[in-house]
Amino acid sequence: MKSNENSLPVPNNCGKMQDTYFPGSPGRDTTSQNFSQHIIDAGDTHSNNNGMFHMKHINEYETIPPKGQERIVDYLNTLGNNPPNVLLLEGGNAAQRFNMALYWAARLNCPNGMVPCMQCPTCTQIREGVFRDVELLDGRSEQILIEQVRKVRGLMGKQPYGEGWRVIILAEAQHMDAPAANVLLKSMEEPGAGNVFILLAPQRGALLPTLVSRSFTLTLSWTRQENPNPDLPEWEQALVTFLQKGQGWFVRTAKKDLVDVHLVRDIIIHCQTSLVQIMNRAPRTLLANNLNIQGSMARCGRMESILALGLKALNARVNPALVLDWTAVRLWKLVREKS
Numbered sequence: 074m075k076s077n078e079n080s081l082p083v084p085n086n087c088g089k090m091q092d093t094y095f096p097g098s099p100g101r102d103t104t105s106q107n108f109s110q111h112i113i114d115a116g117d118t119h120s121n122n123n124g125m126f127h128m129k130h131i132n133e134y135e136t137i138p139p140k141g142q143e144r145i146v147d148y149l150n151t152l153g154n155n156p157p158n159v160l161l162l163e164g165g166n167a168a169q170r171f172n173m174a175l176y177w178a179a180r181l182n183c184p185n186g187m188v189p190c191m192q193c194p195t196c197t198q199i200r201e202g203v204f205r206d207v208e209l210l211d212g213r214s215e216q217i218l219i220e221q222v223r224k225v226r227g228l229m230g231k232q233p234y235g236e237g238w239r240v241i242i243l244a245e246a247q248h249m250d251a252p253a254a255n256v257l258l259k260s261m262e263e264p265g266a267g268n269v270f271i272l273l274a275p276q277r278g279a280l281l282p283t284l285v286s287r288s289f290t291l292t293l294s295w296t297r298q299e300n301p302n303p304d305l306p307e308w309e310q311a312l313v314t315f316l317q318k319g320q321g322w323f324v325r326t327a328k329k330d331l332v333d334v335h336l337v338r339d340i341i342i343h344c345q346t347s348l349v350q351i352m353n354r355a356p357r358t359l360l361a362n363n364l365n366i367q368g369s370m371a372r373c374g375r376m377e378s379i380l381a382l383g384l385k386a387l388n389a390r391v392n393p394a395l396v397l398d399w400t401a402v403r404l405w406k407l408v409r410e411k412s
């Protein structure tokens with residue numbers, strides 16, 4: 074795909090997923106227009122394009138449903154017969170959680186039976202982020218604000234527009250402050266007919282216990298990557314050295330040929346894996362064993378945000394070496410912060 078490495082993609086810069094999956098999809102102009110009405114993210118007030126590129130580009134590296142999560146897919150297919158009011162998805166990585174949420178929306182709205190076809194107009198619109206009965210509150214890049222939760226609350230008293238369910242996705246719901254969470258809790262207590270929530274978070278412990286206790290929780294597995302990058306251990310060691318001593322990093326990343334989008338993605342996902350191990354107090358990777366943020370949920374939360382932003386920048390075609398340096402420097406600062 075053509076792109077300018079240093080700039081964000083324009084909204085109609087369609088990704089490979091669309092080319093692959095949308096031979097008969099509705100016209101882009103129509104979908105673009107509708108999109109702005111159904112995304113409620115932090116960029117809502119100033120830029121609809123902002124939200125649009127979120128949805129389109131998050132799918133770049135993960136399929137819907139995500140690979141390696143067949144157990145959860147089967148479970149969701151069955152659960153769709155009697156969907157819980159609030160579903161919480163933890164584990165996996167942020168992109169997998171998000172795509173699994175889209176799959177759940179498809180399961181609850183696809184007219185073609187118990188296993189969503191992912192090809193009909195409904196499934197296509199869900200994948201494209203333009204389906205009218207999917208609402209997104211997006212904590213992947215910004216805090217979820219109380220006004221956004223209130224907007225959704227207003228909708229909840231109403232029936233879905235279509236025959237299926239209205240699915241309200243709270244992506245990376247750990248990025249929601251307490252007032253917003255409290256408004257959300259009230260909505261969950263008085264669910265409108267045909268409305269369901271899905272909360273996404275790296276780990277249930279990152280959410281308010283009152284939210285978790287109302288949720289039906291499923292845990293995505295941490296899958297081994299199919300083709301782990303052979304250079305990953307070396308980069309992990311370099312990152313650990315940099316975080317501890319502040320040395321040796323930029324010499325590596327300056328060798329431009331070494332650093333491509335796949336490598337940076339693997340490194341960031343490895344950091345996410347390590348973070349979850351830290352949060353579960355079960356460090357296994359070298360990084361998890363050497364990252365001095367144990368015992369601080371606040372710092373774990375900030376690390377999660379740094380990594381999510383790194384992936385988002387990568388998906389937005391920012392130069393991979395820049396993303397890697399930016400992520401490493403933010404982590405370097407993080408381990409030196411007082412918790």
Ligand SMILES: [Zn+2]
Nearest residue numbers: 183190193196
């Ligand atoms: Zn379908």
